[in-house]
Amino acid sequence: TATTTTTLPSVSFGAARRVPAGLKQRGRRVVVTGGAGFVGSHLVDKLLARGDSVIVIDNFFTGRKENLVHHFGDPRFELIRHDVVEPILLEVDQIYHLACPASPVHYKYNPIKTIISFSAYKTNVMGTLNMLGLAKRIGARFLLTSTSEVYGDPLEHPQKETYWGHVNPIGVRSCYDEGKRTAETLTMDYHRGADVEVRIARIFNTYGPRMCLDDGRVVSNFVAQALRRQPMTVYGDGKQTRSFQYVSDLVDGLVALMESDQIGPFNLGNPGEFTMLELAEVVKETVDPGATIEFKDNTADDPHMRKPDITKAKELLNWEPKVSLRKGLPLMVTDFRKRILDEEK
Numbered sequence: 001t002a003t004t005t006t007t008l009p010s011v012s013f014g015a016a017r018r019v020p021a022g023l024k025q026r027g028r029r030v031v032v033t034g035g036a037g038f039v040g041s042h043l044v045d046k047l048l049a050r051g052d053s054v055i056v057i058d059n060f061f062t063g064r065k066e067n068l069v070h071h072f073g074d075p076r077f078e079l080i081r082h083d084v085v086e087p088i089l090l091e092v093d094q095i096y097h098l099a100c101p102a103s104p105v106h107y108k109y110n111p112i113k114t115i116i117s118f119s120a121y122k123t124n125v126m127g128t129l130n131m132l133g134l135a136k137r138i139g140a141r142f143l144l145t146s147t148s149e150v151y152g153d154p155l156e157h158p159q160k161e162t163y164w165g166h167v168n169p170i171g172v173r174s175c176y177d178e179g180k181r182t183a184e185t186l187t188m189d190y191h192r193g194a195d196v197e198v199r200i201a202r203i204f205n206t207y208g209p210r211m212c213l214d215d216g217r218v219v220s221n222f223v224a225q226a227l228r229r230q231p232m233t234v235y236g237d238g239k240q241t242r243s244f245q246y247v248s249d250l251v252d253g254l255v256a257l258m259e260s261d262q263i264g265p266f267n268l269g270n271p272g273e274f275t276m277l278e279l280a281e282v283v284k285e286t287v288d289p290g291a292t293i294e295f296k297d298n299t300a301d302d303p304h305m306r307k308p309d310i311t312k313a314k315e316l317l318n319w320e321p322k323v324s325l326r327k328g329l330p331l332m333v334t335d336f337r338k339r340i341l342d343e344e345k
């Protein structure tokens with residue numbers, strides 16, 4: 001491929017250079033940052049399947065090579081170990097920017113949590129800046145995976161894209177929430193100020209195969225606990241709500257957004273809303289009728305409810321999720337069961 005992959009120190013890279021039209025005709029060249037992670041690896045599968053050449057940039061902070069191993073040897077696939085906090089030189093047509101320590105256990109409860117939370121903030125700010133600088137220089141289209149966390153503990157329900165959010169700027173989650181809010185700001189500034197073609201997706205809670213087994217998110221926790229015959233840990237009274245989207249729906253939405261002429265932001269989520277107690281019940285039905293629950297103290301600033309209003313994505317992207325929680329959960333359970341058995345071997 002015509003790709004250069006040199007990592008450079010912080011220097012100025014000169015004026016924007018559009019990719020010659022001839023190169024584009026050979027199929028798209030796409031970068032996926034965070035492509036070794038849960039969502040990223042499913043996105044890579046879809047892009048390669050439709051004929052794109054894909055470069056993954058990942059520092060393996062929470063991602064794993066196992067998620068991509070089935071593409072090793074494919075000449076259209078390339079994996080670069082790189083931290084997006086550092087600048088990079090590449091020549092591509094599209095950048096899907098997913099790199100971010102995304103699960104709460106990695107930015108909240110980790111024993112070295114100050115370092116980790118700083119890393120989440122730094123990745124969101126400096127990583128996004130570098131990817132936008134790259135997009136500007138090469139004239140690539142840039143898509144940011146933002147989050148429903150930008151709405152904080154919302155006072156509007158369900159949340160529309162027009163809602164500005166209710167975020168504690170100094171709380172334990174703020175490295176993530178405020179990091180993504182800043183990433184959105186940078187994205188729009190590069191669009192307005194440097195004419196970069198940008199797209200913003202606000203992703204709501206997503207689950208599916210390849211999630212980290214122990215990353216602390218609720219669906220992965222409950223499923224792994226039920227499979228290991230441990231009680232499912234419900235934080236607080238379990239009456240808080242979330243809306244759970246299956247990963248293939250999200251990936252379809254991300255690609256639809258990238259290919260559209262819309263900037264966004266767009267909520268990408270499944271409006272099916274569940275309390276954590278209801279979720280535990282669905283996991284119990286799916287995994288083990290004998291599964292039990294155990295209550296634990298909730299964490300600070302936990303949003304009380306969350307549900308996307310997806311009217312905008314339906315109208316402008318012609319996208320809506322297809323997989324209900326009861327359909328999607330068994331697909332994740334199959335993957336988790338296999339990985340937990342492998343672990344126990």
Ligand code: NAD
Nearest residue numbers: 034036037038039059060061062063083084099100102206
């Ligand atoms: P994940 O942790 O599985 O994937 C993130 C990937 O980014 C990992 O492979 C990790 O190694 C990589 N990474 C982290 N910091 C990096 C850095 N500095 N340089 C290079 N690579 C780095 O998480 P995910 O669930 O796949 O999330 C993907 C994106 O979607 C994230 O931006 C996240 O904020 C967003 N998102 C996810 C959800 C969800 O429910 N899964 C919800 C909202 C938003």
Ligand code: UDP
Nearest residue numbers: 010011012013087088089129130133134137
């Ligand atoms: N950058 C990069 N690759 C490129 C172009 C830029 O990593 O191909 C980084 C660059 O190091 C800088 C950031 O993106 O830190 C923002 O770049 P921009 O040109 O917008 O800002 P400047 O370099 O003028 O501060």
Ligand code: UDP
Nearest residue numbers: 104216217218219221233234235240276302
């Ligand atoms: N939660 C829970 N048990 C767990 C992990 C999480 O009850 O083992 C709760 C958590 O308090 C929150 C909800 O599940 O109310 C979703 O948490 P998660 O970390 O998955 O996502 P986020 O808070 O980012 O939406």
